[in-house]
Amino acid sequence: MSEPLRNKRIAALVDDGFEESELLEPKRALEAAGAKVDIVSSQVFRVTGWQDGDWSQGVNVEYRLDSANADEYDALLLPGGVMNADKLRADSAAIRFVKSFVDSGKPIAAICHGPWTLIEAGAVKGRRMTSWPSLATDLRNAGANWVDEECVVDNGLVTARKPDDIPAFNERMIEEFIEGPHTPMSVRELTGSAR
Numbered sequence: 446m447s448e449p450l451r452n453k454r455i456a457a458l459v460d461d462g463f464e465e466s467e468l469l470e471p472k473r474a475l476e477a478a479g480a481k482v483d484i485v486s487s488q489v490f491r492v493t494g495w496q497d498g499d500w501s502q503g504v505n506v507e508y509r510l511d512s513a514n515a516d517e518y519d520a521l522l523l524p525g526g527v528m529n530a531d532k533l534r535a536d537s538a539a540i541r542f543v544k545s546f547v548d549s550g551k552p553i554a555a556i557c558h559g560p561w562t563l564i565e566a567g568a569v570k571g572r573r574m575t576s577w578p579s580l581a582t583d584l585r586n587a588g589a590n591w592v593d594e595e596c597v598v599d600n601g602l603v604t605a606r607k608p609d610d611i612p613a614f615n616e617r618m619i620e621e622f623i624e625g626p627h628t629p630m631s632v633r634e635l636t637g638s639a640r
Contacts, residue, residue, distance in 0.1 A: 447478075448478060448479025449478055449479065449619070449623045450475060450478040450479040450480035450619065450622055450623060451479035451480075452479075453479070453480045453481070453519045453520065453622060454480070454481045454483065454517060454518050454519055455475055455480050455481065455482045455483070455518060455519060455520050455521070455522055455622065456482075456483055456485045456508075456513065456515070456518040456520075456521050456522070456542075457471075457472060457482055457483065457484050457485065457521075457522040457524065458485050458486070458510070458521060458522070458523055458533065458539060458542060458543065458562070459484060459485070459486050459492050459504075459524055459526075459529055459533075460486055460487060460488065460492060460528070460529045460532040460533050460536070460539075461488060461492055461493045461528060461529065461532065462493070462494075462495050462526045462527065462528025462529040462531075462532065463492065463494050463495065463524045463525070463526040463528075463529035464494070464495055464496070464524055464525045464526035464529070464556075464557060464558075464608065465494035465495060465496040465501045465502065466496065466608045466611060467524035467525045467526065467556045467557055467559075467608060467611065468484075468494065468504070468522075468524040469494075469504075470608075470611045470615065471522055471524070471554065471556075471611065471614065471615055471618060472522070474615040474618070474619060475522070475618075475619065475622070478619050478622075480519075480622070482522070483507040483508050483513075483518075484504050484505065484506050484507050484508070485506070485507070485508045485509075485510055485513045485542070486506045486509070486510060487509070487510045487511070487536060487538065487539070488506055489506065489509070490505065490506055491503040491504065491505055491506060492504055492506055494526070495526050495528065495529075510536070510538050510539060510542060511538055513542060515542055515545030515546055515549075515551075516545070516549075518546070518551070519551060519552075519622065519625065520546075520551055520552045520553065520554070520621075520622045521543065521546045521551065521552075521553045521554070522553075522554050522555075522618070523543070523553065523554065523555035523556070523559035523560075523562055523563070524556060524557070524559055525555075525556050525557025525558040525559045525577065525607075526557070526558060527558050529558070530557075530558035530559055530560075530561040530562060531558075531561065533561070533562045534561045534562050534564070534565045539562065540562065540565045540566050543562050543563065543565075543566040543568070544566040544567065544568070547563075547566055547567070547568040547629065548629055549626060549629065550601060550626040550627045550628055550629040551601070551625075551626050552601040552602070552603070552618075552621040552622050552624065552625070552626070552627065553568075553601065553602050553603070554602075554603040554604075554614065554617075554618040554621070554622070555576075555602070555603070555604050556604065556605040556606075556607075556610070556611070556614055557576065557577045557605070557606065557607055557608070558576070558577050558580060559576075559604075560574060560576045560580055560584060560589075560604060561580060561583065563602075564583060564584065564587045568602070569584055569587045569588060569589040570587060570588030570589065571588060571589075571590075572588075572589050572590065572599045572600070572602055573589070573590045573592060573597055573599040574589045574590070574591055574592070574597055574599065574602065574604045575591065575592055575593065575594050575595075575596070575597045575604045575605060575606050576591065576604060576606060577606055577607060578593065578606070581593075593606070594606075595610045595613045596610055596613040596614050596616075596617050598617050598620075598621060600627045600628070601621050601624070601626070601627035602621075603617050603618045603621050
């Protein structure tokens with residue numbers, strides 16, 4: 446079996462209330478492709494998911510957010526879940542962590558409410574994106590070109606709307622994570638280049 450992400454290390458940034466399927470299914474797909482996926486959170490030992498309107502299983506936290514180093518990762522996964530994304534976008538350490546990926550041009554995959562964190566990190570202006578429909582106005586107000594599509598890729602940024610989109614999201618996420626870093630948006634704006 447091919448493992449195109451062998452030796453790649455991915456950070457999955459989550460807090461309590463993450464949408465269970467939006468973390469666990471992409472994590473399994475990344476691991477099947479050979480990647481090492483670390484759960485990064487401000488929670489101490491475990492972080493609890495949300496599924497079908499109730500709390501679900503938790504996952505172990507491998508790295509505390511305050512000690513995680515974005516430089517040690519090749520890409521970032523931002524699962525959705527209203528509570529999860531709302532907590533992360535209000536956490537200055539989480540925003541700094543996400544911004545490190547944005548500034549370096551490393552690929553990022555965000556689904557459902559995950560793009561809320563990208564707004565706070567200043568990462569959506571001029572980007573073509575999708576999300577859970579209730580985020581459309583937030584993304585447009587932050588300068589994104591929001592579209593209602595299953596999965597959208599823009600210069601290493603992969604976004605999807607909801608759990609039903611996970612198969613397409615996983616496929617495009619793996620493609621972008623294989624491709625690796627892209628020219629950061631700030632550099633593209635200054636030079637007019639794109640990759």
